[in-house]
Amino acid sequence: MPDYDFRSPRLYVDGTLEAGGRLGATADQINYLINVMRLGDGDTVLLFNGRDGEWSARLERAGKRDLALVAEHRTRPQTISPDLVYLFAPLKRARLDYMVQKAVEMGASVLQPVMTQHVQAPHINIERMRANAIEAAEQCGILTIPECRPMVRLSDCLADWQDGRRLIFCDEKADSASPIEALRQIKPGPLAVLIGPEGGFSQAERELIAGHPDATPISLGPRILRADTAAVAALAVVQAAVGDWAHMPTPPPRPS
Amino acid sequence: MPDYDFRSPRLYVDGTLEAGGRLGATADQINYLINVMRLGDGDTVLLFNGRDGEWSARLERAGKRDLALVAEHRTRPQTISPDLVYLFAPLKRARLDYMVQKAVEMGASVLQPVMTQHVQAPHINIERMRANAIEAAEQCGILTIPECRPMVRLSDCLADWQDGRRLIFCDEKADSASPIEALRQIKPGPLAVLIGPEGGFSQAERELIAGHPDATPISLGPRILRADTAAVAALAVVQAAVGDWAHMPTPPPRPS
Numbered sequence: 052m053p054d055y056d057f058r059s060p061r062l063y064v065d066g067t068l069e070a071g072g073r074l075g076a077t078a079d080q081i082n083y084l085i086n087v088m089r090l091g092d093g094d095t096v097l098l099f100n101g102r103d104g105e106w107s108a109r110l111e112r113a114g115k116r117d118l119a120l121v122a123e124h125r126t127r128p129q130t131i132s133p134d135l136v137y138l139f140a141p142l143k144r145a146r147l148d149y150m151v152q153k154a155v156e157m158g159a160s161v162l163q164p165v166m167t168q169h170v171q172a173p174h175i176n177i178e179r180m181r182a183n184a185i186e187a188a189e190q191c192g193i194l195t196i197p198e199c200r201p202m203v204r205l206s207d208c209l210a211d212w213q214d215g216r217r218l219i220f221c222d223e224k225a226d227s228a229s230p231i232e233a234l235r236q237i238k239p240g241p242l243a244v245l246i247g248p249e250g251g252f253s254q255a256e257r258e259l260i261a262g263h264p265d266a267t268p269i270s271l272g273p274r275i276l277r278a279d280t281a282a283v284a285a286l287a288v289v290q291a292a293v294g295d296w297a298h299m300p301t302p303p304p305r306p307s
Numbered sequence: 308m309p310d311y312d313f314r315s316p317r318l319y320v321d322g323t324l325e326a327g328g329r330l331g332a333t334a335d336q337i338n339y340l341i342n343v344m345r346l347g348d349g350d351t352v353l354l355f356n357g358r359d360g361e362w363s364a365r366l367e368r369a370g371k372r373d374l375a376l377v378a379e380h381r382t383r384p385q386t387i388s389p390d391l392v393y394l395f396a397p398l399k400r401a402r403l404d405y406m407v408q409k410a411v412e413m414g415a416s417v418l419q420p421v422m423t424q425h426v427q428a429p430h431i432n433i434e435r436m437r438a439n440a441i442e443a444a445e446q447c448g449i450l451t452i453p454e455c456r457p458m459v460r461l462s463d464c465l466a467d468w469q470d471g472r473r474l475i476f477c478d479e480k481a482d483s484a485s486p487i488e489a490l491r492q493i494k495p496g497p498l499a500v501l502i503g504p505e506g507g508f509s510q511a512e513r514e515l516i517a518g519h520p521d522a523t524p525i526s527l528g529p530r531i532l533r534a535d536t537a538a539v540a541a542l543a544v545v546q547a548a549v550g551d552w553a554h555m556p557t558p559p560p561r562p563s
Contacts, residue, residue, distance in 0.1 A: 130529075156536050158528070192531045229553045231487060271543075272414070272552035273386075275448045280412050280539055287527075287540035288547045296528035297485045 061097040068103035104129040132160040134241040140248035155187035157286035164202040169250030216241040230269035234292035317353040324359035360385040388416040390497040396504035406535040411443035413542035425506030472497040486525035490548035
């Protein structure tokens with residue numbers, strides 16, 4: 052892959068990626084490519100759309116404020132994300148942005164905000180959540196964008212639970228000695244990881260979750276973690292114990 | 308513990324904590340307690356110094372801009388951090404602050420910046436690192452402050468390696484299938500976790516580390532992680548597999 056540089060700008064696009072296909076760029080993308088990255092006619096960028104893998108594309112300036120991206124060849128085949136729903140109580144803006152980015156890096160395939168009793172932010176901006184998800188995928192070489200769902204109440208979410216999806220519940224009061232032992236009991240299949248708000252779940256919520264037939268409580272150790280730290284920590288132990296760190300069926304090629 | 312509230316302000320202090328002991332507060336602490344938290348004479352705060360456990364203390368206003376903290380009773384015994392050195396290539400300022408805070412939450416006992424070939428920031432401000440470590444400990448109920456060491460060159464660090472300290476090396480090119488399996492081979496004892504710079508280690512560095520007799524390479528999955536994400540993810544799997552999430556010899560009481 053002679054012209055592939057992992058540090059090339061990577062952009063998420065909507066359109067189909069195929070050899071010779073021309074795609075437009077958004078105003079933000081044009082600004083980023085031309086003014087931030089200082090790219091010009093003929094320079095190379097990487098594109099992905101969540102369906103067609105990653106493509107090397109050539110930049111074609113069509114004017115001072117316009118450009119086209121011409122797909123040339125595929126640099127990586129499409130990968131499929133693990134089926135992993137990340138359920139979280141929304142945080143305040145900057146920390147939420149950060150948490151969304153981290154969940155994407157850690158391989159969540161669905162981002163599902165849930166309203167809990169001690170929630171810190173009662174609303175969520177899905178467009179902003181999706182923009183953060185795209186940015187994280189662009190920066191971290193990820194080929195899919197997780198589905199960003201609107202907020203639901205925790206009780207509704209649990210009542211409508213998909214049969215057989217294991218609900219890994221990060222419970223600061225769990226007394227399980229080792230999260231790995233608890234996770235090892237889980238059979239392969241769809242997963243969900245639930246992180247509560249910084250104020251913790253209410254007692255009624257804890258009972259509701261713990262009583263759910265698909266729930267597996269895990270402990271995240273003897274220290275209280277902030278919600279964004281807990282997100283990465285929980286997803287790391289889950290991916291390592293029962294997710295795609297453990298199996299890695301199709302490791303993508305890593306350019307050197 | 309009637310007057311114990313986990314959300315009480317928690318402050319790190321230098322002085323000895325004992326019943327009836329009076330401690331001064333720094334200008335920053337006074338500003339935080341009075342202007343941010345709006346506390347006044349007789350209000351309660353929690354104090355820790357890394358040696359004497361956590362104490363409930365009463366605030367005594369001694370004037371508009373002065374106050375004393377009078378320790379009343381111990382709310383938690385001192386805990387001992389796992390012997391876990393966190394080695395990291397410095398990042399740029401805001402992300403470094405964040406990474407230091409996360410390493411403290413995740414239970415590192417020593418923060419050791421290491422200079423690598425592709426390092427993003429050639430200098431490090433130890434005082435700032437320590438201030439971030441204290442802030443994280445204050446906010447997350449941690450009773451010790453990790454030792455903050457000055458930067459060393461990676462090669463010097465490895466040449467002076469403490470005999471028998473296992474060096475867990477997060478290698479994006481590791482082909483080990485499961486980090487948990489790799490970690491399970493480690494015998495109990497002192498640990499270190501090494502996270503490289505965002506540009507990765509150079510080939511010479513990788514060979515130097517991999518050839519170290521105490522090195523255990525682990526993989527952090529099929530996605531490239533940013534350095535601050537890798538910090539939390541690596542420390543999570545290490546704590547879960549061989550650290551204090553696995554053993555939890557003396558779980559601290561969690562106030563309800």
